[in-house]
Amino acid sequence: MSLSLFILGSLANENSSPYQLKKALLDVIPITISEGKFYYNFEALQKKGFIEPVETIQIVNRPNKTLYGITQEGRQFLEQEIYNSFKKVSKIEDLYISIYLLKFIDPAKAAFFLEETIKKEKKQWDEYKRAKDKEEFKERMESLDEKQQRAVQFISEHAFSQSEHNIYWMEKLLTFLKGFEE
Template sequence: MSVQIFILSKLMKENTYPYKLKKQLSEPIPLDQLGGLTESKLYYHFDSLAKKGLIETVEIIKEENRPDKQVFSITAKGREELPKLIYSLFKNADDIKGMTVGLVNLKYVERDEVVNILKNRLEKVKGHWDEIKGIEEQLQVSKENEWFVDFMSSYISSLNESSIHWLEKLINTIKRDEN
């Protein structure tokens, strides 16, 4: 989903073709390699978006001794779907890192809606954390497993506190930057 949001957001600015996007992603920092985005994956996502009617071919560039380049444009349906995809990304991402493409494309969505999605997510994380703490208090641990339970408890506590901290910070940042 992130790759498709990326493609649609690029097409909101200008018509382009897959190889050009791949090249832009690799310079000056090889973001394509860091994200594991191969050329074939990029072409697959362009094809998938075209089949859904979210993008369309607007030009074919022919060059001697080179493969034809299909230049794509976003359709009206694609413009309508982009915000929905971004909202879905915020709802379903495993963590903030998974929201990156949505965060850099906030201009295509209602910030209040994103804040509401993130607040709901925050409440779920806090509720889940309360459940875990409740279970932890009921555990009866043998002496030989105390080290393991202490270690895992500290590890999970640290992860949850970090998630809560960064979600709260993200919510506040989005709210502050909407003015």
């Protein structure tokens, strides 16, 4: 969905062609994207009525260039989806485009949603940690051979490390959101 958000957010700023939007995306945000995926998202937004052609520019000896703009429905969808991204985040990378588009929403409202998400994330990982200490988990571990136990240990260590890292960055983002309009 973040690719669609970028397209909508860019068109909320100014009318543009698909080619210009794709180039702008790659210039601004460090991601890799296939041309097919980009154009698929662009066409899907047009089919849903969120964007529409607004002007065709004719250039001598070149194909016509169509500029697109965002519709009112597209603006409403953009705002709602940015808020939704702060409600559903599990990795900070998933929010790059939403952070880039903060000017289209109320950062305080996004902060509220992110705060709730952080609480849920912390609760979930605390439950995993407690489950790991229970007798049932220890019995399951004992039923595994030594290599499987080491593998589970490695996977668990990585998962907990990633969760701590993600929570750390979500908390930094929360501080950023709260100070965004200062």
